[in-house]
Amino acid sequence: MNFEQFQNQSRLYVIGALEPDELEEFEKARRKFGKKADDFISKCYALHEAFALSLRPAKSSDAIKDRLMAMVKAKKQS
Amino acid sequence: MPQSRVGPRTIAPPLEPGAPSDFELMKGIQAGDPDALSQLYDRYNGILKALILRVIHNEAEADDLLQEIFMEIWNQAKNFSEQKGKPLGWMVTLARRRAIDGLRKKQAYARAEERLQNETEQQPDAWVHNSTEEEIVLSDTRVLIRKVISGLPPAQQQAIDLAFFRGMSQREIAAKTNTPLGTVKTRLELGLKKIYDGLKDLKDEL
Numbered sequence: 001m002n003f004e005q006f007q008n009q010s011r012l013y014v015i016g017a018l019e020p021d022e023l024e025e026f027e028k029a030r031r032k033f034g035k036k037a038d039d040f041i042s043k044c045y046a047l048h049e050a051f052a053l054s055l056r057p058a059k060s061s062d063a064i065k066d067r068l069m070a071m072v073k074a075k076k077q078s
Numbered sequence: 079m080p081q082s083r084v085g086p087r088t089i090a091p092p093l094e095p096g097a098p099s100d101f102e103l104m105k106g107i108q109a110g111d112p113d114a115l116s117q118l119y120d121r122y123n124g125i126l127k128a129l130i131l132r133v134i135h136n137e138a139e140a141d142d143l144l145q146e147i148f149m150e151i152w153n154q155a156k157n158f159s160e161q162k163g164k165p166l167g168w169m170v171t172l173a174r175r176r177a178i179d180g181l182r183k184k185q186a187y188a189r190a191e192e193r194l195q196n197e198t199e200q201q202p203d204a205w206v207h208n209s210t211e212e213e214i215v216l217s218d219t220r221v222l223i224r225k226v227i228s229g230l231p232p233a234q235q236q237a238i239d240l241a242f243f244r245g246m247s248q249r250e251i252a253a254k255t256n257t258p259l260g261t262v263k264t265r266l267e268l269g270l271k272k273i274y275d276g277l278k279d280l281k282d283e284l
Contacts, residue, residue: 007271008267008270008271011266011267011270011271011274012241012263012266012267012270015238015241015242015270016241016245017241017246017247017248017266018248019247019248019249042162042163044274045163045164045167045171046164046167046274046277047242047270047273047274047277048167048170048171048174049164049166049167049170050223050226050227050273050277051129051170051238051242051243052125052126052128052129052166052170052173052174053125053219053220053223054220054223054224054227055125055128055129055132055220056128056220057124057125057127057128058124058127058128058131058140059124059127060123060124060127060141060144061141064123064141064144064145065116065119065120065123067145068115068119068145068148068149069112069115069116071145071149072112072115072149072152073112075152076110076112
């Protein structure tokens with residue numbers, strides 16, 4: 001696998017779309033390309049941000065935050 | 079520090095002047111400051127809720143899951159590392175995984191499928207639709223991202239939508255869309271590359 005093919009596979013990898021047999025080859029290539037590969041994979045996670053930011057934000061119930069903060073404070077005190 | 083042009087790392091919307099950065103809030107959470115979590119919640123609960131809703135299509139379950147996810151952010155903050163990426167990317171990855179796990183655990187595929195079918199006809203946020211984009215007030219960031227995504231052929235949008243929001247494998251997408259596996263792979267590769275390249279340009283506009 002050359003680096004361009006690795007880049008294509010990386011974008012599939014970050015969204016969990018690689019098939020098991022592809023994953024094995026991908027991990028081999030990742031080891032072969034080392035830090036350059038890991039840096040590129042990190043950049044691909046911007047796709048996750050983009051997909052989330054492409055959606056119109058949804059309103060949450062106010063009670064959710066109240067419950068969350070109560071749980072956090074209780075955990076902190078325990 | 080200016081972002082390099084070699085690829086996107088984040089496309090998060092800009093913050094109000096003087097507001098703490100996401101990294102600062104994550105450091106606060108790592109130090110056990112509930113106020114930092116409160117601010118991060120205010121900043122991103124709408125985006126994460128939208129993502130969860132897109133996966134599980136149930137308002138009450140999405141609220142419960144949102145609460146669990148922010149609790150996980152609090153509990154797992156020590157595992158977050160600046161070297162691995164931006165806080166929003168980390169949170170979205172976590173939220174998506176939890177939402178897809180939740181969907182699978184409840185064996186709700188059939189139910190969600192039916193809802194998705196109904197909502198695709200009405201839902202303004204579906205990527206592949208024909209309706210009233212102009213009726214929706216979108217933020218600048220969202221408009222720009224949607225512009226990148228909507229530039230893709232519908233078949234590529236659909237393949238990415240099923241992979242990202244439904245957690246489907248290439249084989250599952252091939253079966254669902256009655257499309258050869260190789261074609262699905264090509265659609266995903268081409269579509270993701272176009273979005274990735276589009277984000278490079280988008281970063282310069284934000």
